[in-house]
Amino acid sequence: MLKSRIITALILIPLVIAALFMLPPLPFAIMTIAICMLAAWEWGQLAGMGTPVQRVTLAVICGIGLFALYWPTYISPLPMLLHPAVEGFLLASLGWWVLALLMVLFYPASAQFWKHSRFLRLIFGVLTIVPFFWGMLTLRQYGFEENSYTGAWWLLYVMFLVWGADSGAYAFGRLFGKHKLAPKVSPGKTLEGLVGGLISSALLAWLFSLYAPLHISLNTLLISSVLAVLASVLGDLTESMFKREAGIKDSGNLIPGHGGVLDRIDSLTAAIPVFACLIFLVFKG
Structure with a gap:
């Protein structure tokens, strides 16, 4: 299992970096839509859709809906963040992750209010996937007219940041972990691991501010980074909560050794829109 995880990571990470820096805006948006469609396919299982036809339908609706939302921003001369739908979904992501935090904190009692409602679980999927889509695109588009690589560095x-925090949390958790973070949702996570992840993210933010072209004050970068890392942990816990209620271990088996697409991007679905919202709408970066 570990060997396959390492091999898959060594293949995927260069591909992701190449896509960030080499794809123009439209192909990048199409690639992101494809990822969101795969995530929607897997979310269908979390929402209680038992048949492949239902899940394929959900994925297709997701793809068509995202492209319909994206196209007006692509042909418009206005910056993407000036479109109300983009700003609205990014702001909605903050509200959703606050609600998700309460759901995780009060789980399993909180599940009584949503586990029997497919509609609510689908809405939760929309609030997870659509802001992630806009967060990816707004960060990638940042400063594109002046330098086409600026947004790629941000993403x-x-x-x-998320990968480093996850690795730091794993290492600190294995070495020092004693106090469970959310035992009813994900027994393997510890408070010591969370602290280790935050330390790792703060160090990474400082190093990036020194060597990468991120033109922003260090204080703003640190605050946004720490909150994004906390959101990434919440994204992981939230997916674990939904999987626990659905009675499944992995969201899928598309990625060898890593489970499904949602299993790989669950942290990013929270961290990316929260970071984008903080940078662009709160701190006006």
């Missing part, structure tokens, strides 16, 4: 930063 790479958030991804490295």
Whole structure:
């Protein structure tokens, strides 16, 4: 299992970096839509859709809906963030993850209010996937007219931030972990691991601010980074909660050694829109 995880990571990470820096806006948006469609296919299982036809239908609706939302922003001369739908979904992501935090904190009692409602679980999927889509695109488009690579550095930063925090949490948790973070949702996570992840993310933010072209104050970067890392942990816990209620271990088996697409991007679905919202709408970066 570990060997396959390492091999898959060594293949996927260069592909992700190449896509960030080499794809123009439209192909990048199409690639992101494809990822969101795969996530929607897997979310169908979390929402209680038992048949492949239902889940394929959900994925197709997701793809058509996202493209319909994206196209007006692509042909418009206005910056993407000036479109109300983009700003609205990014702001909605903050509200959704606050609600998700309460759901995780009060689980399993909180599940009584949503586990029997397919409609609510589908709405939760919309609030997870659509802001992630806009967060990916707004970060990638940042400063594109002046330098086509600026946004790619921002996205790479958030991804490295989450991956680094996850690795730090794993290492600290294995070495020092004693106090469970959310035992009813994910027994393997510890408070010590969370602290280790935050330390790793703060160090990474400082190093990136020194060597990468992220033109922003260090204080703003640190605050946004720490909150994004906390959101990434919440994204992981939230998916674990939904999987526990659905009675499944992995959201899928598309990625060898890693489970499904949602299993790989659950942290990013929270971290990316929260980071984008903080940088662009709260701190006006």
